[in-house]
Amino acid sequence: MRIAAAIAFLQMRRWGHQWLIVTCWFGVVIWVGYVMNMTVFADLRYTGTALPVFGWWLYDIVYITPFLAIPYLHTVNREIFSD
Amino acid sequence: MTKPTDDHLPLGTTKQWATMHTWLQRGILVCLVALVIEGSFTLPFLAIYYGYPTLGFRDICSELMKVRYNDDTLECKYPYDFPGPPFGGAAEAAGINTAKDEWGVQPKPQYPRIGFRELIRIHDERIARQQAEQNSAPAHP
Numbered sequence: 001m002r003i004a005a006a007i008a009f010l011q012m013r014r015w016g017h018q019w020l021i022v023t024c025w026f027g028v029v030i031w032v033g034y035v036m037n038m039t040v041f042a043d044l045r046y047t048g049t050a051l052p053v054f055g056w057w058l059y060d061i062v063y064i065t066p067f068l069a070i071p072y073l074h075t076v077n078r079e080i081f082s083d
Numbered sequence: 084m085t086k087p088t089d090d091h092l093p094l095g096t097t098k099q100w101a102t103m104h105t106w107l108q109r110g111i112l113v114c115l116v117a118l119v120i121e122g123s124f125t126l127p128f129l130a131i132y133y134g135y136p137t138l139g140f141r142d143i144c145s146e147l148m149k150v151r152y153n154d155d156t157l158e159c160k161y162p163y164d165f166p167g168p169p170f171g172g173a174a175e176a177a178g179i180n181t182a183k184d185e186w187g188v189q190p191k192p193q194y195p196r197i198g199f200r201e202l203i204r205i206h207d208e209r210i211a212r213q214q215a216e217q218n219s220a221p222a223h224p
Contacts, residue, residue, distance in 0.1 A: 041189055048196030062117040072107040075100040 002026075014081040021073045027066035034060070134203040146202040151194045154181040155209060 002023040008016025038045065038056060046052030096104045133143045144159035157179070160167070168174050176182070183193035 044189065044191055059121065062114045062121060065111055065114045065118070068107050068110045068114065072104060072111065075097070075103065076095040077097050080095055 012081050014078070014083045017073065017076070017078070017081050021070060024066040024069045024073065027063075028070070031060075031063055031066065034063075132199055133197070134200050134206070137200070137203050138206060142206060143202060146206055147197075149209075150197065150202075150205070151192075152176070152179050152182045153194065154179065 001019065005016050005019035005023055009020050010016070038060075039053075042053055046056070049055065051058070092098060092101055093104070130140070130143070133147070135143060138146065141159060141161050145157070148157040148159055149155050164172065166172075185191040185193060
């Protein structure tokens with residue numbers, strides 16, 4: 001779905017822009033769920049690891065792209081997309 | 084990225100959001116590049132951490148089996164059954180009750196945590212122990 005949306009977005013179609021926003025929200029949902037999953041019982045999950053929670057955040061933080069892409073896509077000039 | 088000016092804005096950017104767009108583009112670019120690098124280095128890093136190339140992938144797999152089920156006789160199957168679990172047949176841990184893990188709503192794994200390339204030492208020590216046992220066996224019939 002996201003691949004199709006991205007292709008349509010590059011072709012500057014309206015539905016590609018809309019579906020890119022929708023699939024970005026999927027990413028937000030997954031990110032929040034993953035953070036919860038890894039934070040609850042973190043004491044058990046990270047026993048014996050070198051940089052327990054900090055190291056995991058370092059690994060996970062780059063998955064925040066949807067949080068940046070959603071405001072970006074919402075503020076793009078929609079007039080230039082074809083319906 | 085050029086600084087957006089009033090008369091020359093990137094396609095799709097309005098004057099109102101020009102600065103925010105610049106910073107979001109930078110952030111997105113950093114994240115996407117980092118994700119590609121992270122994704123391409125995760126598996127090689129894990130393989131080296133566990134002992135590759137001193138141990139082969141099959142050795143690493145078998146060593147991990149021995150550690151997590153606390154049983155030196157376990158080995159990874161190769162070639163793997165098709166259709167094997169999880170696509171058919173009993174699960175990997177079926178019938179194995181040597182693991183020390185505590186089960187419950189939140190299971191607590193009790194296997195030792197594996198340090199950097201520690202599997203090599205565990206593997207070598209076990210091989211040495213087994214050879215010592217074999218060598219000493221005929222002396223005590």
